[in-house]
Amino acid sequence: MNTMNPTVTSETGAGVVEDKVAPVKEERPAEAELEEGVTVGTPYSDDPKFKLRNVEVFYGESRAIKNISLDIARNEVIAFIGPSGCGKSTFLRCLNRMNDSIDICKVKGSLQLDDNDIYDPSRDVVELRARVGMVFQKPNPFPKSIYDNVAYGPRIHGLANRKSDLDDIVENSLRKAGLWNEVKDRLDATATGMSGGQQQRLCIARTIAVSPEVVLMDEPCSALDPIATAKVEELIAELSESYTIVIVTHSMQQAARVSHRTAYFHLGHLVEVNETNKVFTSPEHNMTESYITGRFG
Numbered sequence: 001m002n003t004m005n006p007t008v009t010s011e012t013g014a015g016v017v018e019d020k021v022a023p024v025k026e027e028r029p030a031e032a033e034l035e036e037g038v039t040v041g042t043p044y045s046d047d048p049k050f051k052l053r054n055v056e057v058f059y060g061e062s063r064a065i066k067n068i069s070l071d072i073a074r075n076e077v078i079a080f081i082g083p084s085g086c087g088k089s090t091f092l093r094c095l096n097r098m099n100d101s102i103d104i105c106k107v108k109g110s111l112q113l114d115d116n117d118i119y120d121p122s123r124d125v126v127e128l129r130a131r132v133g134m135v136f137q138k139p140n141p142f143p144k145s146i147y148d149n150v151a152y153g154p155r156i157h158g159l160a161n162r163k164s165d166l167d168d169i170v171e172n173s174l175r176k177a178g179l180w181n182e183v184k185d186r187l188d189a190t191a192t193g194m195s196g197g198q199q200q201r202l203c204i205a206r207t208i209a210v211s212p213e214v215v216l217m218d219e220p221c222s223a224l225d226p227i228a229t230a231k232v233e234e235l236i237a238e239l240s241e242s243y244t245i246v247i248v249t250h251s252m253q254q255a256a257r258v259s260h261r262t263a264y265f266h267l268g269h270l271v272e273v274n275e276t277n278k279v280f281t282s283p284e285h286n287m288t289e290s291y292i293t294g295r296f297g
């Protein structure tokens with residue numbers, strides 16, 4: 001007798017027992033295995049730059065972020081990892097209100113930067129984005145000269161009164177981005193003629209030119225080759241001395257190399273946050289372990 005999943009066909013109502021093929025095992029663990037609002041590990045900090053509580057994000061009726069609470073510490077590098085569609089970028093974009101431009105997107109909960117409400121309606125969003133800068137997946141320099149790309153932000157924020165002050169900001173930013181020696185003799189050349197890796201470091205220089213406190217990076221190396229990636233990773237290590245950095249990455253090796261803490265997201269939940277070394281050597285949650293060992297992705 002075949003005992004696999006016997007089931008009664010309701011259509012016939014005749015109590016006929018049929019064989020039913022066992023359902024295919026889901027590759028990703030089911031959401032039912034997660035307790036909403038519960039994050040294992042060390043999601044809180046004694047010295048938070050961001051204090052985020054009970055954050056939910058909706059796209060129309062669909063809830064993409066489900067009751068997440070997290071502190072991001074001053075001058076830490078924290079990596080957001082997790083399978084595609086788990087909400088890493090959505091959560092990252094809440095930190096400088098980049099989601100504001102998406103009409104159907106609604107953010108709920110308490111999100112504070114240095115104890116001030118990020119979503120206070122009276123907040124100047126341009127000023128917020130200068131404090132919390134962002135580097136995107138694809139390098140997106142303006143079709144202007146290298147100099148003008150870096151000078152753009154300081155000009156619109158009125159950070160330099162004299163040309164020499166602006167020159168200093170441009171040079172310092174390019175130095176910090178590890179690009180000065182490569183471009184100092186061609187500052188007037190158009191930025192779009194640079195290699196992809198140089199363009200991404202230029203975008204980092206452009207971000208830091210307005211003296212942000214935080215740099216958000218959304219898969220900053222996904223369009224770069226391994227050598228350009230290594231340069232950006234070195235840069236992240238240097239920048240972490242001065243800035244708080246939040247990086248979304250699909251590369252677990254990259255998270256392990258650059259971050260102090262790692263946050264593992266799954267289906268809009270924040271499952272685990274721990275010291276990066278712990279996440280990759282002895283994760284507390286079985287879902288984190290399944291993900292980092294490649295049992296699903």
Ligand SMILES: Nc1ncnc2c1ncn2[C@@H]1O[C@H](COP(=O)(O)OP(=O)(O)OP(=O)(O)O)[C@@H](O)[C@H]1O
Pocket residue numbers: 059064082083084085086087088089090091102
């Ligand atoms: N502009 C949007 N409109 C509607 N739904 C969206 C939008 N952006 C993201 N979503 C949905 O929100 C959920 C989370 O997406 P998000 O891009 O934040 O995930 P992710 O973890 O960053 O994914 P990936 O690693 O693929 O970039 C997904 O279900 C996605 O389809």
